[in-house]
């Protein structure tokens with residue numbers, strides 16, 4: 001379905017200032033006619049799956065062809081907030097109601113494990129990507145969000161299967177204000193998190209795979225996939241068709257472009273992010289000790305990281321997005337902003353944080369990006385039911401940083417023939433039940449009234 005392909009000329013994000021000639025890399029002039037494995041998508045999911053598939057046997061990497069519609073790593077991974085922030089309590093009750101005490105613990109423990117896993121990968125491969133372990137601070141400013149945070153926090157502490165409970169702290173009143181640096185914050189919750197330059201991480205891994213023999217092709221959109229009588233797949237691109245034994249869809253928000261059955265299962269949602277710097281380059285910004293989630297209401301949230309160079313990346317501006325379905329829902333256009341979203345970040349830090357009150361700052365980049373929201377809020381990972389050797393790792397619901405890496409590792413091991421079940425939460429696995437389900441919770445979860453106050 002061509003309307004779900006990435007558009008040309010996506011906006012330049014702050015992260016993409018690190019782009020080089022590698023962005024338009026093509027390992028060979030012509031595409032091969034046949035190859036063992038094709039990965040569609042060169043973002044966090046595609047790159048990490050390729051990385052783990054390439055481990056071990058030296059021949060593994062040369063069996064892989066990666067096709068990317070635009071420049072290398074130009075999707076959500078190059079436009080996100082850089083926040084590696086596991087969800088450890090706020091959605092606890094709703095997830096527990098669906099997946100039970102063990103099921104919710106599986107999801108939350110898995111996300112928490114990403115802090116260690118990303119750190120280990122960055123250290124093992126010596127990746128220069130500004131990785132910092134931090135403490136996330138969730139600031140709750142709306143009465144509904146305050147009540148929900150408190151009730152979920154205390155429910156979470158009663159779950160015997162959770163491994164990180166002592167890492168999560170709730171603080172009220174003056175302590176919340178002092179820790180958060182937000183004047184009107186009645187409650188804050190803090191816990192371990194991380195931040196990084198996602199584009200640099202992914203480019204490093206892709207270069208590593210190319211060096212090992214992977215064929216990487218930028219600006220090669222896949223228009224269609226057909227199943228052949230012998231069970232292999234015909235992958236159609238404007239530069240020629242390729243036959244493959246195994247196909248991996250790492251296409252996130254754009255999955256319906258190659259697999260129409262995902263049209264209402266993984267939906268492209270337009271988001272906005274910014275990079276804020278000191279207005280006076282000779283002055284250091286007042287560094288915040290935490291990274292942030294700021295909740296003005298149920299769906300009205302901002303996220304923020306304090307970069308080691310003193311700048312700040314803030315995403316959200318949802319008041320200008322979510323009241324307008326036509327603007328954000330099933331929208332793959334990341335070549336434009338949304339009305340009101342640019343101005344939203346003017347004086348942002350001065351307005352929110354009392355330590356910044358007398359300090360001038362301004363956004364130097366504001367950009368859009370496309371998130372892949374899934375109908376039940378969880379990613380789809382594994383072999384598509386009824387389509388042997390066609391795999392998916394997509395639908396990260398705007399929350400891929402603490403979910404993708406270990407999904408990719410498990411999927412790669414599964415594809416390589418590891419015995420036993422894939423080591424991911426049961427609820428992330430693609431199943432016939434999930435594929436036939438018709439309930440779509442996305443719009444409900446993103447509702448913001450037109451008169452929302454900030």
Ligand SMILES: Cc1cc2nc3c(=O)[nH]c(=O)nc-3n(C[C@H](O)[C@H](O)[C@H](O)COP(=O)(O)OP(=O)(O)OC[C@H]3O[C@@H](n4cnc5c(N)ncnc54)[C@H](O)[C@@H]3O)c2cc1C
Nearest residue numbers: 041043044045069075076077080081083222252369400401
């Ligand atoms: C504005 C914004 C802020 C975010 N902030 C955060 C955050 O702070 N923390 C967090 O955890 N998550 C955040 N996310 C979500 C996070 O970025 C994603 O979950 C993650 O990057 C998903 O990686 P991916 O590889 O699956 O998708 P992508 O990075 O989008 O990669 C998919 C790739 O597939 C390619 N592709 C798709 N279809 C085709 C086709 N038919 N042919 C060829 N190529 C194709 C695309 O061009 C794209 O490059 C944010 C996302 C956005 C947009």
